[in-house]
Amino acid sequence: MSFVHGLLGSSAGQSGEAEVITGWHFMQTPLAPLSADSSSAVMQINDSSDEDWDGYFAIKFLFGMNTVSTSSTPPQIILNVGTGVGGGIEDSGSHGYSGKYHTMFEKHAGTSEYWGIGGKGNSWPYNISIYPSHSRSGFSARSTAHGELIFWNIQDGDGASSSSFKLWTLSMCALDYDGNNMAGGQNQYNASGICEFTTGLNNIYLRAGSNLKAGSYCYAYGLKDDR
Amino acid sequence: MPSFGDSALIHVGTIQTTNGTTETLSFTDISPDYRHLSFIITGAFDYDTNAPRLCGFWMGDGSYDTSASYNRGLCWGYNTTSARFGDNRQTYATMGYLPNTQSSGTSAWKTGFIGVIQGTIWNYSDSAKATTVTYTCQNPYENATQVEGGSTATYPYWVWGWANYRVANVVDHFQFRAVTDSIDFVQGTKISLYGFTQ
Numbered sequence: 001m002s003f004v005h006g007l008l009g010s011s012a013g014q015s016g017e018a019e020v021i022t023g024w025h026f027m028q029t030p031l032a033p034l035s036a037d038s039s040s041a042v043m044q045i046n047d048s049s050d051e052d053w054d055g056y057f058a059i060k061f062l063f064g065m066n067t068v069s070t071s072s073t074p075p076q077i078i079l080n081v082g083t084g085v086g087g088g089i090e091d092s093g094s095h096g097y098s099g100k101y102h103t104m105f106e107k108h109a110g111t112s113e114y115w116g117i118g119g120k121g122n123s124w125p126y127n128i129s130i131y132p133s134h135s136r137s138g139f140s141a142r143s144t145a146h147g148e149l150i151f152w153n154i155q156d157g158d159g160a161s162s163s164s165f166k167l168w169t170l171s172m173c174a175l176d177y178d179g180n181n182m183a184g185g186q187n188q189y190n191a192s193g194i195c196e197f198t199t200g201l202n203n204i205y206l207r208a209g210s211n212l213k214a215g216s217y218c219y220a221y222g223l224k225d226d227r
Numbered sequence: 228m229p230s231f232g233d234s235a236l237i238h239v240g241t242i243q244t245t246n247g248t249t250e251t252l253s254f255t256d257i258s259p260d261y262r263h264l265s266f267i268i269t270g271a272f273d274y275d276t277n278a279p280r281l282c283g284f285w286m287g288d289g290s291y292d293t294s295a296s297y298n299r300g301l302c303w304g305y306n307t308t309s310a311r312f313g314d315n316r317q318t319y320a321t322m323g324y325l326p327n328t329q330s331s332g333t334s335a336w337k338t339g340f341i342g343v344i345q346g347t348i349w350n351y352s353d354s355a356k357a358t359t360v361t362y363t364c365q366n367p368y369e370n371a372t373q374v375e376g377g378s379t380a381t382y383p384y385w386v387w388g389w390a391n392y393r394v395a396n397v398v399d400h401f402q403f404r405a406v407t408d409s410i411d412f413v414q415g416t417k418i419s420l421y422g423f424t425q
Contacts, residue, residue: 020237020238021237022234022236022237022238023234023235023236023237023265024236057419102383104365104383104385106385152269153269153341163338163413163414164269164270164339164413164415167341167342167367190363192343192365192367192383192385193367194340194341194367196339198339224238225241225419226241227241227243
């Protein structure tokens, strides 16, 4: 077992650390706040030479998401990752039904609560009841879903040998203060999932099953350790 | 001394297993320079069974306290099942679950699946206060036979929990491991500590 540390004392195997590592760092803007509805915008971050992910073991998306959907069935979140260099995303086309994504969730809506499986062996977190807010009649234009999505273990400790898969957690609130006239309008979710990749991730890609509405945004933050 | 505008979190230490035979993740001589400690654990156990394994932690000043010093509370669940639990004056504090994965075992939960535990150790450096730990735990994993669309998904646990270390002292020791038996972590299991500046 290796024992690496920053500011610990004098136990065997511990040594000083030259550089102080601080907490979450701003990394990129996967989606700048939309000034208008968009038919193409996504929340996307890539490892590249000018935005190097080296040293980060976790990446966090803080996002707000609203869609143009007026369907009685609210759209769902779609999450994909990629291991290719240069922005390649392993979307449903290349994944198909290869079974790389497994999801669980806990949902609170008013006085009800529910736990379940949001998909196993799918091309993204399938059938998970996380709804972005939307534009259906009766919903406020300000009813945006807000969430914190964290990918852990993105690079297996920056080179350390590991066979562990990639793990994500999501806490999200889809709240509408105008009432509960539609499923998904006032829900709180805690979800997590596994992507069956052991190679370090180079791309994270978050969107909705409908076009994003003006005001949607996403900022990305990274967390380092010394492994 | 920190100044306004400094980062709130400073990396204190990371332990990552580089083999498959490590049973404990321990910090000793933790610096008292911070108000609270944030921690993140990612990993799994190398064991052949089809349910996640209960994890525990121990704290202390100069050693790991294994006496009846821990009050505990948690809620947890999987699939459509949930439960709440609490007790006091126990000899260890619970810290959620991590998956058991072993590719060669008869239960054969798929190797590579891991869980995550996040939390905060409150007031660890204040000798006048009891230390409290809060945490969340998520294990989004499934049996290999279920991965390709099997109908039964039983054990992707989630946990929200809390524990109070009743002794009012400075905590400079912290240990995390399976509660029972001698169970190895899979290689790559990791814990990181970050201190909140004050």
